[in-house]
Amino acid sequence: MHRVHAMPFGAECLEKGVRFSLWAPSATSVTVCLDGAEQAMIHEADGWHHLVCPGIAAGALYRYRIDGETLIPDPASRFQPEDVDGPSMVVDPCAFAWSDAEWNGRPWEETVVYEAHVGTATPEGTFAALAAKLGHLRELGVTALELLPLADFPGDRSWGYDGVLHFAPDHAYGTPEDLKRLIDEAHRHEIMVFLDVVYNHFGPAGNYLANYAATFFTERHETLWGAGINFDGETSSVVRDFFVHNALYWLEEYHFDGLRFDAVHAIADDSRKHVIAELAERIRAGLAGRPVHLILENNANQARWLERDETGAPRLHTAQWNDDIHHAWHRLLTDETDGYYADYDDPIGHLGRCLAEGFAYQGEISAHDGVARGEPSGHLPPSAFIAFLQNHDQIGNRAFGERIGALAPPAKLALARAGFLLAPQIPMLFMGEEWEASAPFQYFVDFADDELSHAVREGRQREFAGFGAFGGSVDKPVPDPTSPQTLEQSRLDWSEAVRPPHAEILRETRDLLRLRQIAVLPLTKSxxxxxxxxxxxxxxxxxxxxxxxxxxxxxxxxxxxxxxxxxxxxxxxxxxxxxxxxxxxxxxxxxxxxxxxxxx
Known part of the structure; x- marks a missing residue:
């Protein structure tokens, strides 16, 4: 079985060659550079440039040259074997033979999420190595593997949130075929696979779009990362299509079972229909009849995106990461009050409201930033909310990346573990949490630009200066995010899982998830x-x-x-x-x- 997503962008393999398509409204001329030769593309209406090159096949490397000068990779590249500044590779999606034709996903209520960063989940840090751990996940009781972003990012080390080529799985983890094998094998183990996608910004290095598609961005909306993406101005229809096709591409061509949309509160869009709504509508229409699960990260706690229809099915998005549950549990377990934990001054009361009604903040004003946050959520089912004691953000955004096991007493943590794994909300574990892994998860990047690397190092140190509970200390410098060692010490040590006390915690986690399957699911499915x-x-x-x-x-x-x-x-x-x-x-x-x- 073969899978391909047809789209107007990028390189498409034809019977006798390859069709190249680039939207470059700011460019006067564009050429395709192949094997040292250049061919002019046909400049058509609305900024599109097209060319069909006979005799070209999968494996060919190509770039675009803009106005006779700048060489750029394809923004819809399917693979970047030489990183974000190198040539793009023509990939034929039909070259991979899928074996999961009978797979049609799993009902949402069965979901137990395992969030993993491919580069640190195993010693090898590859798709292939992670595939070898699927038997462990199935035995544990995990039903969904959620991967941190894979869009090609600068260098070999990243959390993935600074990706710039949204259609290319990063070369540091393997090839597109390696990723497809991981998903195919997961489905054989009856495990769904979700992908974290970032549609609110591009990374700070390797993004060439502004050179030839200036209206892809807009100064009308500023973000933490610079100019906002143009979702609501002139030519925004092409920009919106770029991200809609990206979502459909991962779901169709790679057969992912769902997507997690990063920080949608940071997507500025004044359109009559927000791009987050359009994404969900077009995904559900395009993949009708197939269970596809759409997950939000949304600090604004907007219950509107999680509404159900008369049958109980999600109208738009399936669920949201519920930071309120995490923050309430965390303050209860650690007594930390820095930053946003100051908002949870009654953690027992906040936890109770989360468990019964969804969000703790449903319109109340945050003491932390003085902003009203949230909408009423008590009418939504528990399955509209994903509960967790830790995730990549809540660990990695600490100065030293400590996990909750290093911060909370074992007896208190055991109560919290059972409380969130057996409650009717959808539970999520962060990789290694099942055995209380000792490895931290620290922030790491790999920028070639020395000035940018210096800015990241200095910014990280300043960010935590004066913090108490988050671990900042003038006597102990924050780990250098640009050092390879920071990634290395964040890798899981799987040998821990069979040694005490980790083996006992693994057994406890497995037993709790077995109880969930046997006794909780029959209730939550009704x-x-x-x-x-x-x-x-x-x-x-x-x-x-x-x-x-x-x-x-x-x-x-x-x-x-x-x-x-x-x-x-x-x-x-x-x-x-x-x-x-x-x-x-x-x-x-x-x-x-x-x-x-x-x-x-």
Whole structure:
């Protein structure tokens, strides 16, 4: 079986050659450079340049020359074997034979996400090496592998959020065929694969678009990374199509099962229809009948994007990373108050609201930045929210990249682990979290420009100067993000997983996910009927969720001493902390909890 996404951009393999297409409205002339020879492209209306070159086949290297001067890679390049400044390679998508013709994805409620950075998830840091870990993920209970961005970035080291060539999986991890094999193999293991895509900015090096397509960007919208992408001005229809085709390309040609849209709150768009809505609509229309899961990162907590139809299916986006859940758990576990953790001054109350209603902030003003944030979300099902105790941001944006296991006492962390893995929200683990990996996840880049590298190093050091809980210290410099060593010390050590105490934590995580599959899924797959939250004491939570097939209840005591709670009709214990006694009532010692279920 072969898969290809047809698009107006880039190089397309034809029966007797290759068609090259480039949108370059700022250019007077464009030539294609192939094997040392140049051929003029036909300049057509609306800034398009086309050329069909007979006798050219997959594997050919090419560049475009703009106005007789600047050589550029193809912005829709399918592969950059020599990095972002090198030539693009013609790729024939039909050359790869897929074996997953019977695969049609999985229902969203079955999702257990495992977020991974390809370059540090294994010692080798490749697609092929990650494919060898799929058996571990399946045995663990993971049903979805989410990859940090793959769009080609400068150098060999990056988180992926400074990508500049959106259609080319980065050469540092392998070839396009290697990525397809990873996805094909994941589907054989019944694991979905999601991709993190960045449509709010381009990286600071290797982006040539402004040289020949100036209106791709606009000064009307400023972002943290410079001029905004032109989603709402003149010629914006082509810009919007570029990103819509990019999303469809990954979903069709690579058979990804879903996308995670990075920082959509940073996408400025004054159009009548926001590009985030258009993306979802066109994806759902183009892939109708196939389960495709669309995930948001959105600090604005806009529930509007997560609405369901009368059948309970997502109208636009499937779910959102719920930072509020993370922040509440984190403050409870660590007592940190720096930065945005200052907003969670009642972490028990905020956690309770998250578990029962989705967002903690549903229009309230943030004490951290003074901005009102969020929309009412209590009408949405728990599956509209992804819960986690850590992710690449929450670890890597600390000065030293410490994981939660280095910051929280084991007993407290055990309660939080069970609380988020068994709750009806969609759980997400960060690579290595299943065994409480000791490796940090630190910020790293690989810019050839010395001035840019210096600016990154100095900026990172300034960012954390004076921070307390985040780990800044004048006596201990922040790891150099431009040093290869920073990536190396962020790699997982898989041998830990079989040694104590990591082996015990791995077993616990696996057991919790098995309980989730056996006892939680039958409830969450049925119709959601609502939730309730109570706070019997200032240090105690009592959260209940009702489904057509039954109910769930999470009770936890975060204070000193013990508290006692009544048992509901028909409730039985699914899980409880060591020391909890369940008889005629539930007796909860300090920092313990229980998950109860009742079936109809």
């Amino acid at each position: 119709r959601y009927l609502g939730a309730r939250r109570q706070r019997p004491t200032p240090d105690t939570l009592d959260i209940g969720w009702n489904f057509e097939a039954g109910s769930m209840r999470f009770v936890a005591h975060f204070g000193d001493g013990e508290t006692r709670l009544p048992i509901g009709a028909g409730e039985v214990s699914l899980w409880s902390s060591p020391g909890v006694e369940i008889g005629d009532e539930i007796r909860l010692p300090s920092w313990t909890g229980a998950m109860m279920v009742a079936r109809r």
